[in-house]
Amino acid sequence: MPNNNIAAVLTRTDTWRGRNQRSPRRTLSTGHRSLDLLLQGGWPVSSITELLPQQPGIGELSLLLPTLKYYADNNQLCVWLDPPYQPYAPALVGANIALNKLLLVRSKSHGEWLWAAEQSIRSGALLMAWTRQPSPRYADLRKLQLAAADSGNAAFLFSSPSKVLGSPSPVALRLELESLGVNQLLLTLHKMRGKAAGEKLALSLGEPWAQRTDLAMLPVDRHHGYLSNPILRLNG
Amino acid sequence: METLLPQMPEEQAHKPLAIVRLHKNAQLVLCCNTQASAWGIEPELSLSTALALCPDLLVLPRQLEQEQRHLQQLALVAYSFSPLVILYNDIGLWLEISGCHKLFKGYDTLLQDLEKRLRDQSITAINGIAQNPLAAQLLCQSSFQTQLPSSTAMQRNLLATDLTRLDTSHKQQQSFKQLGLNTLGDLFALPRSALSRRFDGQLMAIIQQLKSEKPFTATPFQPANIFHDVVQNPQGIFNKESLLFPMKGLLQRLCQYLTARQCHCLEIEWRFEPLIGEPQKMQMQLSGSQNNWSSLLTLSRLQLERLELPRSIEQISLYSEQFIEAPMGVFNLDLFGDQQSTQESCELIDRLNARLGIEALSQPILSEEYLPEQASTLGLPGVLSKSNIKDPSKAPQPLWLLTEPAPVQMRNQQLYWRQPLSIISGPERVCGNWWQSEQQRDYYLACDNKGARYWLFRETANQRWFVHGLFS
Numbered sequence: 148m149p150n151n152n153i154a155a156v157l158t159r160t161d162t163w164r165g166r167n168q169r170s171p172r173r174t175l176s177t178g179h180r181s182l183d184l185l186l187q188g189g190w191p192v193s194s195i196t197e198l199l200p201q202q203p204g205i206g207e208l209s210l211l212l213p214t215l216k217y218y219a220d221n222n223q224l225c226v227w228l229d230p231p232y233q234p235y236a237p238a239l240v241g242a243n244i245a246l247n248k249l250l251l252v253r254s255k256s257h258g259e260w261l262w263a264a265e266q267s268i269r270s271g272a273l274l275m276a277w278t279r280q281p282s283p284r285y286a287d288l289r290k291l292q293l294a295a296a297d298s299g300n301a302a303f304l305f306s307s308p309s310k311v312l313g314s315p316s317p318v319a320l321r322l323e324l325e326s327l328g329v330n331q332l333l334l335t336l337h338k339m340r341g342k343a344a345g346e347k348l349a350l351s352l353g354e355p356w357a358q359r360t361d362l363a364m365l366p367v368d369r370h371h372g373y374l375s376n377p378i379l380r381l382n383g
Numbered sequence: 384m385e386t387l388l389p390q391m392p393e394e395q396a397h398k399p400l401a402i403v404r405l406h407k408n409a410q411l412v413l414c415c416n417t418q419a420s421a422w423g424i425e426p427e428l429s430l431s432t433a434l435a436l437c438p439d440l441l442v443l444p445r446q447l448e449q450e451q452r453h454l455q456q457l458a459l460v461a462y463s464f465s466p467l468v469i470l471y472n473d474i475g476l477w478l479e480i481s482g483c484h485k486l487f488k489g490y491d492t493l494l495q496d497l498e499k500r501l502r503d504q505s506i507t508a509i510n511g512i513a514q515n516p517l518a519a520q521l522l523c524q525s526s527f528q529t530q531l532p533s534s535t536a537m538q539r540n541l542l543a544t545d546l547t548r549l550d551t552s553h554k555q556q557q558s559f560k561q562l563g564l565n566t567l568g569d570l571f572a573l574p575r576s577a578l579s580r581r582f583d584g585q586l587m588a589i590i591q592q593l594k595s596e597k598p599f600t601a602t603p604f605q606p607a608n609i610f611h612d613v614v615q616n617p618q619g620i621f622n623k624e625s626l627l628f629p630m631k632g633l634l635q636r637l638c639q640y641l642t643a644r645q646c647h648c649l650e651i652e653w654r655f656e657p658l659i660g661e662p663q664k665m666q667m668q669l670s671g672s673q674n675n676w677s678s679l680l681t682l683s684r685l686q687l688e689r690l691e692l693p694r695s696i697e698q699i700s701l702y703s704e705q706f707i708e709a710p711m712g713v714f715n716l717d718l719f720g721d722q723q724s725t726q727e728s729c730e731l732i733d734r735l736n737a738r739l740g741i742e743a744l745s746q747p748i749l750s751e752e753y754l755p756e757q758a759s760t761l762g763l764p765g766v767l768s769k770s771n772i773k774d775p776s777k778a779p780q781p782l783w784l785l786t787e788p789a790p791v792q793m794r795n796q797q798l799y800w801r802q803p804l805s806i807i808s809g810p811e812r813v814c815g816n817w818w819q820s821e822q823q824r825d826y827y828l829a830c831d832n833k834g835a836r837y838w839l840f841r842e843t844a845n846q847r848w849f850v851h852g853l854f855s
Contacts, residue, residue, distance in 0.1 A: 204835035204853035208782045224728040232783035235852055236749040236759035241780060248728075250764050251745045252735060259739055270731035271724060326834030329807065 175301055178213025185336065185348045186320070190214060193299040194319035195292050199308035199337075203231055205326035209352045211275065211303060212242050218273040219248035226267040228252045228276035229260060254279070261287050268294040274302040282310050289317040312337065403430050404445045413445055456636060458604045462643045464497055468604040469516070477516045490531040513537050515595045521548055521567070541593070542568030551586060567593070606643045610703040612636050619658065619695035623687055626655070626696065630683055633701040634676040646706040653683065654700045657693035665690055668741070669733055678730060685737035732764055754822060755851060759784055779828060781838040781852030788849035791839060800850045804829040804837060828854070
């Protein structure tokens with residue numbers, strides 16, 4: 148007589164069944180070929196990804212734009228939980244992301260943050276969450292990780308590397324983001340299932356702007372506020 | 384009686400009970416439960432006699448208004464079995480089932496389903512089945528028939544029906560007796576000319592309707608335009624957990640109503656009324672349309688957690704006034720399952736809304752404005768709305784916008800915001816609001832030593848620098 152409980156356990160993706168019958172890792176392409184190679188296929192789905200940018204503004208959002216577009220095009224909601232700033236609509240529209248698929252959520256307490264994050268993961272939405280102070284505990288992360296494993300969705304957690312890197316984490320992937328220059332990212336792999344930590348990858352997100360202008364050379368006339376010398380517009 | 388029973392506390396339900404009505408200044412027993420019948424109490428007994436027979440008798444007055452509301456609910460149940468439901472004098476319902484044969488795969492299945500649904504609602508009903516409404520009423524038996532009788536059996540039963548069951552005047556009943564007419568069969572056997580000479584036109588009309596010679600006319604039942612339902616609890620409810628059970632019942636009735644009207648609701652409102660004091664209202668906006676009581680209950684529960692309720696609640700009412708026609712997606716005809724993810728999104732928004740409040744949720748909106756803070760605003764989320772994708776601007780634009788432009792300091796002839804910044808490209812001139820206060824800004828791209836890029840602007844009027852966004 149077949150046992151229903153055993154059948155239910157066997158259908159789960161995270162049940163280990165010997166080396167040969169292991170189900171392939173499900174991934175979602177990052178949209179950057181070299182990063183896909185590093186991550187053995189792309190962002191892990193059914194798992195949390197921890198992204199640790201050294202500081203905001205170095206390109207951590209641009210890195211996720213292809214994923215965001217993928218979810219929005221698939222008619223799935225993208226939840227931004229406690230973003231540090233307001234997403235700028237014209238830039239998102241410029242990247243062809245449907246604005247009505249984005250949802251900004253502001254939580255008032257750690258409990259609300261955790262609840263909203265878990266609900267979003269379980270409802271088939273793409274979660275991008277910025278951690279609050281204090282950082283989520285191991286047990287909280289594990290809860291989210293389990294939710295992601297159940298739902299089969301990608302979820303991204305942004306934290307500050309200085310606060311997080313010392314502590315262990317149950318998530319499947321932990322990437323530190325550093326800037327090498329304008330539009331140039333250096334990714335450091337701190338944790339990844341099935342791969343040794345410590346690998347680094349330099350990633351270009353677009354053309355680098357190398358030239359810098361001295362403030363005194365700016366083409367603005369102080370009296371009229373008028374562009375006196377349009378040739379000086381750099382990189383135009 | 385069953386209208387009043389659910390409000391009774393558990394321990395009193397097993398005591399003898401009678402419901403009385405007022406008839407010419409005398410209180411008469413309308414009906415009683417089996418415990419009371421064991422004491423010898425029967426309908427039409429006066430209240431004083433009943434109390435003399437059974438001193439412990441619990442007596443409740445008849446509540447016509449509640450009965451009517453209950454009958455309306457039953458009509459809704461019946462409406463899911465037949466498209467033609469007629470309310471009869473606030474005591475009964477007629478269902479036309481001749482067209483519903485195929486849907487239920489046979490009349491017997493229909494009758495069994497109907498009986499089960501009524502039993503689920505803890506209602507004991509009796510029914511009669513015949514080829515016309517009046518005959519069905521006459522054929523009502525003391526139990527619920529779940530087998531469709533053959534047409535000859537129906538006819539035979541009808542002919543054997545006692546004439547006293549016919550709804551006629553006392554005088555007419557007397558004349559039946561004088562003529563020696565006992566059953567309908569006796570009456571039908573007489574020639575029509577003889578009948579019309581002896582009896583008035585009203586009886587003739589009844590006879591014609593019974594013989595299906597004349598069509599029966601009545602206004603069929605239509606579900607009301609707005610939904611309003613009440614659950615009363617005289618004992619009072621003191622905690623939120625025990626509120627959920629009556630709320631579940633109300634939501635189930637709402638969904639029944641929605642199914643009958645083939646629509647979905649966009650908004651519901653709860654009112655929790657204490658015995659004394661103002662009722663507490665709880666409004667719930669639904670982002671998508673819904674017709675699913677369990678998800679509505681989950682949402683209500685989440686929102687209820689945030690609500691301060693009066694100490695004891697006596698009456699819970701549920702209102703719903705905004706409906707839209709049910710989309711075809713209910714049947715999930717969608718080949719690619721887009722509908723499902725939209726529905727999941729709607730449910731997520733509703734849940735977040737219920738727990739965190741609407742002020743916690745927003746969505747970026749693009750407007751045709753020049754100033755960036757006006758071009759990109761935050762609005763209420765609406766998954767179903769269409770977004771307008773225009774030709775994107777060629778100029779590089781940041782992904783993050785600061786809610787308020789942050790002033791930039793000047794240190795040693797260098798711009799400084801958190802760290803030293805240097806300009807890498809620009810400017811792009813933006814003018815806006817020239818009719819109010821002229822705003823002319825030159826936007827620049829800047830970066831810091833680490834490589835993070837910023838969106839700066841300088842106001843041309845006062846030459847001050849601000850950070851307005853981060854390229855990320």
